[in-house]
Amino acid sequence: MKSMLIAFVAIAVIAVGSNSFLGQAGFSSQEAATGTAVRLDN
């Protein structure tokens, strides 16, 4: 039972982690599709 619960927590941690990592690493759609002349979120 413990392994199952740890795995479910791991799913949440991986999801939050990957979202923040990919967002910061420049993989968001808006960053990938815009040129240098575009100011995002400004």
Add this chain to the structure above:
Amino acid sequence: MFRALLALMLTLSFLSTAQAQDSPTPDRSATGGAQTLADIMARQNGENVDNDFRSSVTGNPENAADMNGQLGTLGGASDPDLWRAFRFGSADITASNNGPAATTLVQDGGMKWLKLREGPLATYGGYLLSATLALLALFYLIRGRIKIDGEKNGNKITRFKAIERFGHWLLAGSFILLGLTGIISLFGRKVLIPAFGHETFAFLAIGSKWIHNNVSWAFMLGLIMIFVMWVIHNLPDRTDINWLLKGGGIFTKGHPPAKKFNAGQKMIFWSVILLGASISVSGLALLFPFEINMFSATFYKLNSLGISSALGLGELRTTLAPHEEMQYAQLWHAMVSFVLMAIIFAHIYIGTVGMEGAADAMVSGDVEEQWAREHHSIWAEEVSAKTQSKNETATPAE
């Protein structure tokens, strides 16, 4: 299975948009070689139209009138020529936005994709899942719960270590989340918006997208873990033939001998690995739009190996717009996922309500010794032999 095949065939038939035209070249002299009313009507009827006669007619700068002439500034390409170049993706376009798809201004795969996605894909996918559930319910009514035949002695043996259970639940938990959110995404416009309205669906869609995109990594990690840990136990061997010939002992008395995994479990394992890998690759193509283009290369291979013509699809189109690559990736992703979901329904059934003692293997990791002796007799023997030899070495000789 039949529905899955039907869905596959429908999709494959959709892929064959560029089948060779057997009919003779139509007479277009009345329009000076441009498309005729018959061409337009054929296209509107959804028939395959060979566009070669116009896709290359995009003007020729060498034929341009002199700059002093009346049409000189057009540079040898009329406006229709220019639009044809846009339409067939041959125009030299510079865009200020980024990405491989930025310079594709016109692509015509969208409507076919949309119709297939909300038509046969959603319909047959839904039928497949419903039919699987109905069959499982019927199976339960006929066969009932598969009970432990012998006397339970309370002895437990360890079937899966903590890390194995962790890998399984990482994969299982993420798959359930991905399945649910995938279904929400697919059935949004067709079912959920009419039922719950736009605002409710907007909330659901944003949440589903976030979960689907980010939980996918846990699924891929779980898939790799499961493969590494269990592949050695899932290689086919002779015991599988006997197990399959006896139908796993489901409707007969007694249980055919099996190792750690029986032939049925091996089929589940390889389905999860192969279909899961395919779902992962097409999912990565969707996560990073336009970066991973697999279908053009796949169609080229299907053509060159003669598979597409053997299936009656003719030559598949290998020049695809970036958007079309994404459309095919989405269709494939959903189709394979539906098949895997149906298989996993059966797996969940037999691991829970369908069989007494099976769930223990993945919950606590320890199973009843009697259960193991009935369902995995060879493995149970191995385990007890190991335990015995351990005990013997641990006991000092007198």
